Amino acid sequence: MPFKKEVKTRDRHVKNLAQIVGGAQSILYHKEDLLAYDCDGFTIHKHLPRAVVFPKTTQDVAAIVKYCSENKLPFLARGAGTGLSGGAIPLNDEVIISLVRMKRLLSVDLENRRAVVEPGFVNLKLTNSISDKGYYYAPDPSSQYCCTIGGNVAENAGGAHCLKYGVTTNHILGLEIVLPNGDIIEIGENGIPDSPGYDLLGLLTGSEGTLGIVTKITVRILKNPEAKQTVLAYFDKVSDGSQAVSDIISAGIVPAALEMMDKTAIKGVEAAAFPVGHPKDIDALLLIEVDGISAGIEEQINQILEVCKNRNVREVKVAQDEKERASWWANRKTGFGAMGAISPDYLVQDGVIPRSKLPEVLQKINKISEESGLRIANIFHAGDGNLHPLVLFDARIPGQTEMALKVGSACLQVCAEVGGTITGEHGVGIEKREEMRFVFTDEEIKAQTDIREVFNPDNLLNAGKLFPTPGRCAEIKNEMKAAATS
Ligand SMILES: Cc1cc2nc3c(=O)[nH]c(=O)nc-3n(C[C@H](O)[C@H](O)[C@H](O)COP(=O)(O)OP(=O)(O)OC[C@H]3O[C@@H](n4cnc5c(N)ncnc54)[C@H](O)[C@@H]3O)c2cc1C
Structure with missing residues (x-):
């Protein structure tokens, strides 16, 4: 027609x-x-x-x-x-x-270790496109099989392997941006160090789509590590697991990844699509990966096994082959969705804490769970203190959605109180605007909204995101309440 x-x-x-x-x-x-x-x-x-x-x-x-x-x-x-x-x-x-139709890989420059992609290019496709040449793209959000690199830039996405290699901002060399008035600009150094002027690349990365629209991205690509080994450790007590995390880092080891799941999370992943047979009666597991040149790997693995033993590990094993390693990672990386197997709804939170506070914070989150009556599963990047409490609830039960939101907010408050912050990788969006007040003063928020105004003076681009706007916040909370009960 x-x-x-x-x-x-x-x-x-x-x-x-x-x-x-x-x-x-x-x-x-x-x-x-x-x-x-x-x-x-x-x-x-x-x-x-x-x-x-x-x-x-x-x-x-x-x-x-x-x-x-x-x-x-x-x-x-x-x-x-x-x-x-x-x-x-x-x-x-x-x-x-x-941006999903702007999805081309525009160029790969192995000599200078960079690639240029359109914003709708899916994260994992980049590694898949260059792995046969011995290269990969490091930031690996668990959603990497479908999320776009444009979205990763906007959120400054992290991932399991960002502990050693850094988050998205550490891998972006240049951006093409459409400004909110329609002008097209190029920012960044494209790999040339120390270009003059303001660091607009740092400003735009993680700006949650409020300053401009990313239309082309130059990324750093890395050579595949010569060797990697992966360890799975089961603990009877969360406190032993979280102490082991601190001990590993204190021993001078920087694993490529250091992930943790608690008992409720383990129940979820074992009930979902990629079970691997974790014991159901343990309180916590650690998934630890080390990579680098072959010569040093064995020694690091032995140190990690020793640390785990000293922290009363029940069982610890090293992946025997790539198939076993991949099954452990599939089990971990599909962890959020797996909560659907044990709860009708869940809300993912995303706080960051100093690693040393892990045992204390997990205890406090447990207390919040007991007091609210809502289960909280924890699946997280323990190595860099990036927690993901998953609040399990049932939106069909009146009041549970509001309770889940409250519980999520209370978890973030705990993170802020111990010197951490309210998001490690998922961004503020609309969800955590009010919680920005846990970590910024009014003046600090104003300094940032002033910058937004320079780029986005009419506030037409993604308005109402990232920063608290008191009147509208109250309105939205009421709308959420209404949506939850309708
Ligand atoms: C199961 C699951 C697991 C996840 N695991 C992780 C994880 O491990 N680490 C992590 O960091 N995140 C994770 N996420 C969150 C999410 O995948 C990331 O935030 C991702 O970067 C979003 O990409 P997207 O393409 O889906 O962006 P969208 O959701 O479409 O957009 C996100 C934001 O970016 C803006 N945006 C999108 N494209 C552009 C562009 N081209 N220019 C300007 N702004 C733009 C949007 O306006 C919006 O504000 C997970 C999500 C799920 C569902």
Whole structure:
């Protein structure tokens, strides 16, 4: 059916936007199509967008943004929609600019160890595209099989192997950005050290889609380590497991990954798609991976085994082959989704604490769980103190959604109180705006919102995210309450 006849739009803008992006096949505007875009991985809060457009080039993005800016239409960028803090939720009737059709690997430069990708390129595909040449892309969020590198830049994503290699910001060399007025700029050094001017790359990475839309990314790629070994350690007491984490780092070892799961989490992963036979009566497990040149690996493994023994480990084993190692990682990396096997709903939290506070904080989280009556599973990057309490609840039971939100917030408060912070990798989005007050003063928040105003003066790009805006916050909390009980 020709677009002109078919379109019974809510407004003329949909028609104009369709013309900009090349016709009806590049825009969604029917309510039933928009439903798939009313939230991201933070499913507690939902809003329909005005429309979803699918640009194929930077020029398309710039033209859409220019149109939105001139017509004062709110807009936001979206990658795969796996964000866990609501960053891609269209709170203000936004036009969603979906980057999923800009998904090409543009170049690989092994000599200079860099690759250039479009923002919709899926994270894991990069490593898969260069592994036969002996290279990989280090940041590995557990969602890497579907999340986009554009989304990773916006959230400054982390992952299991970021303990040794650093998070996304440490692997981004250059960005092409469409500013909220439609101008296109290139920032970063593309690998040339110490370029003059402000460090806009650092500013844009992790800005949660509030300062500009990323349309091209130059990333650092790394040579595959010569060797790696993986250890699984089972503990009868969480406190012994968490002490072992501190002991490993204090011994001078920096594992590539150092992950922990508690009893409730283990129950979930063993009931889901990738069970590996963890004992169900242990209180905690550690998944530890070391990599590097072959010569040093054996010694590090022996040190780790020794540390675990000294902390009363019940059983500790080294992966015998790649198949076993991969099964342990599949079990860990699908951990969040696995909670669906033991609970109708769950809310993922994302606090960071000094590693030494791990035993104390886990105890406090346990207390919050007991007091609220909601189970909390813990699956997390223990090595860098990045906790993920998963609050298990049932949204069908009146009051449980609000309780889960309260419990999540209380966990973040504990993190802030011990000198940590409220997000390690999932971002603030809409979920943790109020909790920003746990870690910043009004003046510190203002310094940041002033920067947003310079880039995004009309606040049309992803408004209402990242920072607390008191009036609107109260409104949203009420909306959440209403949504939970409807
Ligand atoms: C099962 C599961 C496991 C996860 N594990 C991890 C983990 O280990 N580590 C981790 O860090 N995260 C993890 N996440 C969270 C999520 O995958 C990451 O935040 C990821 O970076 C989001 O990418 P996306 O493409 O889905 O972005 P989206 O969810 O689409 O967007 C996220 C934010 O980025 C903005 N954005 C997206 N694309 C662009 C762009 N091109 N330019 C400007 N802004 C943009 C959006 O406006 C939004 O604010 C997990 C999520 C799930 C569901």
